Amino acid sequence: xxxxxxxxxxxxxxxxxxxxxxxxxxxxxxxxxxxxxxxxxxxxxxxxxxxxxxxxxxxxxxxxxxxxxxxxxxxxxxxxxxxxxxxxxxxxxxxxxxxxxxxxxxxxxxxxxxxxxxxxxxxxxxxxxxxxxxxxxxxxxxxxxxxxxxxxxxxxxxxxxxxxxxxxxxxxxxxxxxxx
Numbered sequence: 001x002x003x004x005x006x007x008x009x010x011x012x013x014x015x016x017x018x019x020x021x022x023x024x025x026x027x028x029x030x031x032x033x034x035x036x037x038x039x040x041x042x043x044x045x046x047x048x049x050x051x052x053x054x055x056x057x058x059x060x061x062x063x064x065x066x067x068x069x070x071x072x073x074x075x076x077x078x079x080x081x082x083x084x085x086x087x088x089x090x091x092x093x094x095x096x097x098x099x100x101x102x103x104x105x106x107x108x109x110x111x112x113x114x115x116x117x118x119x120x121x122x123x124x125x126x127x128x129x130x131x132x133x134x135x136x137x138x139x140x141x142x143x144x145x146x147x148x149x150x151x152x153x154x155x156x157x158x159x160x161x162x163x164x165x166x167x168x169x170x171x172x173x174x175x176x177x178x179x180x
Contacts, residue, residue, distance in 0.1 A: 051177030055146040056153040057131045061166045062141035066091040066098070066125065069142045073123045076163050082144070085122035087114060096138060098125060117174055120145040120152065131172040146174070 061072060070091070077084045092099045092111075102111045115130050124143050128135040131143075144160060147153045150169055157167035 051175060052173045053176045054171060054173055055148065056150045057146055057170050057172050058144040058153040058156045059131070059168055059170060060123070060142040060144050060157070060160055060164050062128050062139055064138055064140065066140055069125050069140055072164060073125060073142050076144075076160055077123050079163055080159060082123050083121060085119070085124050087116060087124070089114065098127065098140065116143065116146070117176060118146060120147050130174070131170050
């Protein structure tokens, strides 16, 4: 009986694991950036021992002013036909945080930050500390993709440079395990 209980408990936890919140929808413009990318971040190799994967993160700009980053994000998206993907999140000025809506289907992350953990074809505003632990809490960054090789990240930033020359690439070890 104890083994059955353990099996059922593990089964429930494993089926609850997913990479994106269940009720989140993408606020995405569907036109793709015309840049030759040689990889798909879906193929990032995770360290199975600790569920982390290395990515090269294309950071366009960073700061504490969400609305300035948001304006820049949509300017770049419109100019370069890159999709904007917020994962359904918005900026909660009271919490001073990027969060999922309070009525999101994902009960665990409802009203909280849910991190972006993959994708190489989007613009999105994220917590800077997700990619660089030396950054101060509350700092946000405009991300133009997570890539498995540096050249792809550099390529995206090169295309964005005429609009925003503040970009840089950071190598980040991102947790890919279950967040539930």
